[in-house]
Amino acid sequence: MRVGLVGAVALIAVGASGGLIEKAKEAGLEPIPREIGELYKLIDNPDNPLTPGKIELGKKLYFDPRLSKSGLISCNTCHNLALGGDDNVPVATGHKWRPNPHHLNSPTVYNAVFNRSQFWDGRAKDLEEQATGPIQAPPEMAMEAEGAVKVVESIPEYREAFSREFPNEKITIETIGKAIGAFERTLVTPSRFDSFLQGDRGALTAEEQEGLKIFIEKGCASCHNGVGIGGGSMQKFPLFGKYKYESVGDFKGNREGLVKVPTLRNILETAPYFHNGATYDIGEAVAIMGETQLGQKLTPEEIEKIVKFLGTLTGEKPRIEYPILPVETATTPQPNLD
């Protein structure tokens, strides 16, 4: 009897969208684990194990503009958790209103833990390493590593949290990055698409499922896959022809000319698109990807359905209490707007 029932369920699954779920899994699309233990196993870093205290400390630092030279810019300025984890502007803009010199767009921090590497050229191996970059970059937070350490060391509550969470380490820009990275690891956003992959066939409408089918069959999933639905590899861009907006900025990828494939999770919340933020139009972005990466012109109907599918990747954001930061002291470096 049990065998018969399992057989019947399998039959229904394949007959309806079950086949599509299998197809999606075969294409390498993976859900964010629903079970907390499994999720934490996936997002944890053996070199920087997650603890509640470290995550809370990292959250404070993430929202703390005093880590910037001006005292006005925090991680959250460009990776705004209220706005899909990015900033809505084409080019990242920081200290003294300087744009990113390569006209690069701020990627979302949500689900960035699933990226195999960080930054558009993939130069940082993880979030902990990434977090140390923008703090110091002159057109971003423009703070010298030493200045960031001084800020943290001058505030007793921070100092105590660091000695609790990193008992055998001095406070350095690297430990600051480790705290921030720990917080960022928790910023994952499960969506309807995860429920679908986990077997809830009703989680996606018929049209969204058609979009997913096209997404797989056209080849989008050959790069946008894994738990991040992207983020797992570096690719040539453009692979075919010319990128319509290639004149915007001078970014040509890493040393091998490769560009990180971004996550598609929450993509409808993270316009403008591409490494150089060249268009706010998701339909145009999909069309361009079809041409430059798949060498084919997608029809308006196909694009529309793919966009419907992309909507299923808008996930539920973690609830975050806005932190009340510990007050600075007489030894805290003062902000410098110049």
Next chain:
Amino acid sequence: MRVGLVGAVALIAVGASGGLIEKAKEAGLEPIPREIGELYKLIDNPDNPLTPGKIELGKKLYFDPRLSKSGLISCNTCHNLALGGDDNVPVATGHKWRPNPHHLNSPTVYNAVFNRSQFWDGRAKDLEEQATGPIQAPPEMAMEAEGAVKVVESIPEYREAFSREFPNEKITIETIGKAIGAFERTLVTPSRFDSFLQGDRGALTAEEQEGLKIFIEKGCASCHNGVGIGGGSMQKFPLFGKYKYESVGDFKGNREGLVKVPTLRNILETAPYFHNGATYDIGEAVAIMGETQLGQKLTPEEIEKIVKFLGTLTGEKPRIEYPILPVETATTPQPNLD
């Protein structure tokens, strides 16, 4: 027996710090009401009655940088709820990194509801009116009123919230200000000093009580009084002699040369001090106030005790869940960094 007991309690009260509580009340110092109904009666605006939906809408708008021309600056940028309700920099700095043309310092939004008027020159009658100013000011959020309205109207969730909360009003910069003002009215921070005024004599240490006594006897409370411990009047500044930092900026007060008395609540969290943010040193600020407003040189011991008392005004901040903002649409004006 009952009469006898009341008499005994009264005797103890006068004998210990009871006298000081009375003295503080006579000096016009008032607590933030502990009872919610009484508090809401105090912070409400008959022309813009508080409702949960309006407060929530206002919170979203308060944190929404899309109300700025650049898409990068929100009310919370300069009035950061994580940092005592202000920004820690001497001079408010906004769109294109422009400083306030008069070198004015951002005042805290916490307890601003208790101010009789808003802005350093008192030109706005309430928070609702104030909120419309920085959105439009070129060195702040630099957004045209029309642009802010377009942003709100282009986002269905906002549009629906406005029609629910302001059913008989068109969406204008004024209704946007009303929503933001409603949220800001709730940003009150009761502290140990309120418990003291409400009769809990143990809420302040002996040293803090001495500081309070000096604060009253020297005359500080003649301007820094009311529920806001300031914010209730416009005064000549300096009243005696010359203000040490008068060359910083060109602000000379309102048309009558008067400057708004700021609240002292959370003062230890809102350095730098004065309308032109000229010093980070609270001790120096107290000394200057003694000289310029009271015409007397306070001793280092007096200053130290007054500062101890000021520490009792650091209040408990409301817990705020960081909002997830509704996503923009194809008709939302795009950010403009120029």
